[in-house]
Structures are given as structure tokens and as C-alpha cells.
Amino acid sequence: MAAVGSACLLVGLLAALYAVGSALYGARTGRRQWVVSSRRAMYALAGLTVGATAIIQAAYYRSDFSFALVAENSSTTTPLFYKLTALWSSQAGSLLLWVLLLSLFSSAVLFSTRRRHREIAPYATAVLAGLAAVFASLMLVYASPFEVLVNPPVEGSGLNPLLRHPAMMIHPTMLYSGYVGFSVPFAFAVGALITRRTGADWIRSTRRYTLIAWTFLGFGIMLGALWSYSELGWGGYWAWDPVENASLMPWLTGTAFLHSIMVQERRGMLKVWNASLIVATFVLALLGTFLVRSGILESIHAFGASTIGTPFLIFIGVVLAGSVALILSRLGDLRTEARLDSLLSREAFFLLNNLVLVGICFVIFWGTFFPLISEAVTGTRASVGPPWFNRYSTPLVLVLVLLSGVGPVIAWRRVTASSLRRAFLVPVAATAVTLVALLLFTSAAESTASLIMFCLVAFVISVVGQEFARGAAGRRTMTGEGRVAALFGLVARNRRRYGGYIVHVGIALLIVGVAGSSAFPEQRDVRLAPGQSMELEGYRLTYREATARILDDRSGTGAPITLGAIIDVEKDGERFQLSPSRNYFGSNAASAERPVAGFFEGEATSEVDLRWGLSHDLWSAVRPDLGVLDEAVRDADRRFAGAEFREAQGLVVAALAERYRRQAPPAQFRTLVSPLVAWIWIGGGVMLLGALTALWPTPDGRQRRVRSLYAARVGRELSRA
């Protein structure tokens, strides 16, 4: 089947190249049938990549180690869920995922716009097909997922243990869906620039795809943070790691784009800015893909050496240079249609919010690439750490949170002093009450930045709450509905607006979590023997006993050996247990001379145990000391060296694990009390809810009623005109 998979890729590349050619030919000659044909070629590409993906997934399912990719990233003992998600842990699999998602996104958008954008769509098709052709070529030339081994191994290497976490396996598909999704507005922007149709039509048609991409990317970032918090064993969720930063940058510029396109839709302003923003977003998305795979910057998230670094970098350069040249050549067509009426208007605040978002992105870009910049300038590679990022990004984030509260209550064009007073009276009062409560009842004043952040969050939430309350009250007056029905009716009729407001609340809640957990964490690293205790923030933690399990990892990673601890926890009369552990995955380098040691010398991962709470999390990780087993392992290696003892091997390892459990030495514990961290995940969930609300399509029937209602009203005025 590998041959059929390879054939799918080759024919897919040819289909993509055909789509480029026929779309451009159709656009130049005005012969529509060639444009339709190019669109069909993109559907064919989607079918071929789905076929190729199905073939490789079937190979993973069957543990068919004649596929080099399967042998490298899976094994017979890998749990099924991880077998089916192992594809994107490799470079070749990532590229296939890119083409798969790109072809599906492209097919969806080209189908939905098939009766619109006659001038723009052919060029957008050519751009999307061109992108697919580049990725398909990289796969065929540098990293084919269908490489076959002449002598397949009996057992595969297994999936990288660090990736064996549900969040981490969903995370890449979300992240890539975000990256790839931004190619849709990018392609239509290029089409609009080429055809000089720079109005808001292309924005209206692709806004939904931009929001989908933004949602996927944001959700992917959240899953990555959750993975970091619960898998990496250091206690944090964000380390300003280059790959983390690379995913955040396009999300920030994408956020700016989603706001500023509203100004172009409403007022015909910010056209150059919007074109530049979507180019920046897409190039940053490509850069994100590049950083994960290139290994150019050191990162915990960068997996495997890459063979596509140089050609991919050239490709990014071509996209950037071509897009900038196109924008510069169309400056005359991108002239604004209106002027800013007032600095106190929604469009002015959107522009300000854009500048802050891009400012944060620039700070992150500079810090992320500083090692390369410093090496190029001084010859020495220097890097900046989290304190540097925090120092420069925190003030900007404070301004951003303030703007996310001000923006929703400011009207388009201009706002009067009386409406400003009316809009801000309640939120400012709520903020003042919050400030007093924080000063009187909490220790928030110990961190000025956090205190300001909490107050701004109160401001944002009260603004949005007031928007919902006033909107629902207005609807009740008009319709006579009950409170709840009016609220739901209001959101259902204005999904884009109120979905956006819900996202603002989600961001505010997320900021509460970030501010609390980063300003007031309590951490202790201690070495405890069984029976010993430690105290942290009123908790008394006692290391009761060691645990040892063979092929019984309760988090489902398929780890052969799991060593851990049971900790009795007590606080204010409440008692519960934590059971952190560490998984040992063994080394493939285990030789006939060292058949037992290999089990303990491979990769090991932390399985954190934590007690979630709205006020704080109690988080615990353990690092067992395997020194107690050294002599026994050496002895076992001597006894069984060179011997065929595969059946006894498991018994020996089980005996060693049991020995660790019974004679447990002191173990190293890291324990954290992280305030408010749960609000990060709650905020992420609220953001997702808001995005889905904004994305949810309006029912056709309702749309028709609205259409006829306004058509009648506009029609009446037309008859008077």
C-alpha cells in the first residue's frame, strides 16, 4: 500500500500544479470553465490526501513496520490512541497533515464561494494550490511518509514518551488547523490585491475562515499550555519557549486582523493595514511550522532533526517578499474611503488595540529570535529569558485588557460625553469596589501589576455584563419576552457581536489565572524519605509510601515501568492523597550485554498529580532515586548477559520494581501551590464558547425573515427617493 500512498502524493502534486495553471489561465482569458476545473482539481487533491492519510493511519493501526515512519514512531505496545495520533510527531507526518488540512480548508472555501468573487477566486485558488504544491514537493523530495524499509524491524521504536499525553496529541492538529486556516484569508487577500478589488467583499467571505483559524490556534495553544503544566514536571504552563512563542505570534496578529477588518467593513478604512496584517499572520504561521521542525532554536517542543530547513526558509522568504511587493504595487488601490471622525470612536480604539497587539507580537518576535540576532551581530549566541518577556509584555497586556473593556461600549464614528458617562459609570464603580476589596481582603497589593490586572479584569467583566443586561432589557421592551428568553434571543440575533463579548470575558478570566499564578506561586523542592513530611501554605504533605507498577500506567501512556509515591495531604482537617509518578520507557539501546539496565536508562516522563481548585491548585511531581537499584541491575545484567531470557526479562524487571517499592529510598519532590491557575483553563473554555457563538451560522429561516423585514423598509425609502 505504500506505493499507492506515494502515488497519491505524486498525483496530488500534479493536481495542485494543474490547479495553479488552469486557475491562472481561466482568470487571464475569462474562460470560466478552466476556473471551475481548477476548483475541481483542489477537490481531487483533498481526496488524494485523505486517501494517503488513511493508508498511513491503517499502517499505524496494523503496526506495519515496513513503513519507516511507523517503525520510527510507533510500536506494538503503543496504545491505540497514540498509534493513531503518532503521525504528526514526525516531520513527514506533519507535512502530510499540512497538505491534508490545506486541501480540506481550500475545498471548503472554494465551494462556499463558487458563485462569488469571479475575479478574486481564481487567483485565490492559484495561491492555495501553489501552497499545496510546495508542501507536497517538500514531502516527495525531502520527507516522504511512505518510505519503505527493506528489512522491517520486529518492533518499532515507539512514540516519543513526552508526547504521550492526550492534550499533546490533539494539540498539533489544532495548531496546524490554525496555521493552515490563515492561508484562506491570505490567498483571498492576494487575489483581491492582484485584481485591485480591495473592498470588503473578500473579507466578508473569508471572515468565518479567519475566525475558525484563530479559534483552532487559540485552542491549540491552550492545549500546549495544559500539556506543559501536567506533563513536563516543572510546574508552569508557559515558559516563553521559542515554539510556544511562534504559535502565539500569529494568534496575536490574527486577533488584530479580526478587529481591524471590522473597520474596513464598516468604514472602508485600514486597507493597507489589513492586507499587511494578514500577510504577517500567514508568514508567522509558516514561521511557526518552520521553528517546530527546523531545530534552529533550542526548544522543548522541537522534535526531531529537520531536512527541510533551507528550502522552507527560502519559501517563507518568497512569500514575504512577494506579498510586500504586491501591497506596495497596489497602494493606490488601497486608499482609505473615509477619515477618522473622532479619536473617541470604536475605529480609533480598534486601531489602538491593533497597535498594542502588534507591539506585543514584536516584543515576542525580538525575544524569540534574539539568539540568532545576537549571533549574527556579535558572533555569540545570547538568549533572553522569561523575566525579559514579562518586563516588556506585561505593560502592553495591561493596556490591551483596558482596551478590551473600553472597545465594546464605544460607538462607531464618534461618542458623546453623555453616552460615555452612561457607559462607564457602572464599570468604573465596579472596578473601584474590586480595588477596595482586593486591598482589604487579599494580599494582591504585594504585586502592583497583578493588582492593576485584577482591577482591569473587573472593569472588562462589568462592561460586558452591562452590555448583556442593557441589550436584554432593550429586547424585553421590544418583544415582551422574559429575562432569560430575551438574553438568549439577543445573543442568537447578534451572534458575532455577543460571541466577541464572551471571548473578551474568557480573555479576562484567563488573565486572572495568569496574574494570580505568576505573581503569587509558592514552590518547594524537597527530598523526603517515606514517613517524612513537609509543609507548604498550610498543607502538610507526608510521603507515605513508594509505588511501583509494571505495564499499569494509569494515565494510559503504555509505559512499561511506573515508579511513584503516595502522599498523604492534610489541611484544616481535610485529608486526601496525591499520587505523582514517573514513567520509564526503556532504551532501544539495550543490548544483549545490558539487557536489564536498558529498561531504566531510556526516556522518563513525569506524571504529575494535582488537586484542582478555583482558588488554587496543589501540584506535585516526584523524581524517584533509582540509585538503590544500581547494584541489583548490574547483577541482573551480569547474570543474563547474552542469554535469551525474553520471557524472564519481565519477571526480573518486576522484581526490581517491587524491590524499589519495599526499600524506597528518599525521593525528590516538587510541590507547588499555584493560585487561580484553574481560571486559565476556564477562561480558555469561555473563549472557545464565545468563538463558537460567533461562528454559529444564522438559521436560514431567520435570515430570510430579517432580509424581508429590512428589504421592505429599505424598499419603502427607495420608493420615496
Next chain:
Amino acid sequence: MEYALAVIVLLGVVALVVAAPLRPGAEAEAKEDARRAELEAAKEAKYREIRDAELDLRMGKLSEADHRVTDRELREQAITILRELDELAPEEQPAAR
């Protein structure tokens, strides 16, 4: 051999898919009125703006005077779109008129 056969079969399938619109008499889709679809989308967007402005008025974000100006501008733009739509198919007059 298996590879070559797969390539030939898949190429044949793709050729059938992409060549269909190029056959004589297969231009039905090509004649669809794209301009009408664009204008319909523009009209929807304009109606949404009118509704948003009304919501802003009800919530006190827009004064009566500002709303009157904005609403008039938006309705004029909507009228322009409706006129263009009418010009595309004069025989299909909107029922509301």
C-alpha cells in the same frame, strides 16, 4: 510496477474529475450570476450594519442625532445595492416594493 499502476489509475480518475467542466455544453455553472451573489452578500452585510446601529441606539451608545445620520447613510448604501440588484434582473421586482 504497483506504483506506476497506481499513478496511472489515480491520474485517470483526477483527469475525469477536472475535465468535466471543459467538455462542450458543460458551462451551466459558468453562467451562474456571480454578480448577484456578491450583491446579495453586500446587502446582507449592510442590513447587519443597520441592525447594529439600531442596537447601539437602544443601548445608549448612539445619540438620536448620530443614529439618524448613520442610519440614513447606511440606508442610502442599501438602496444603491438594491438598485444594482434590480438592474441585473428588472423583471424580478422585490415583493416589498
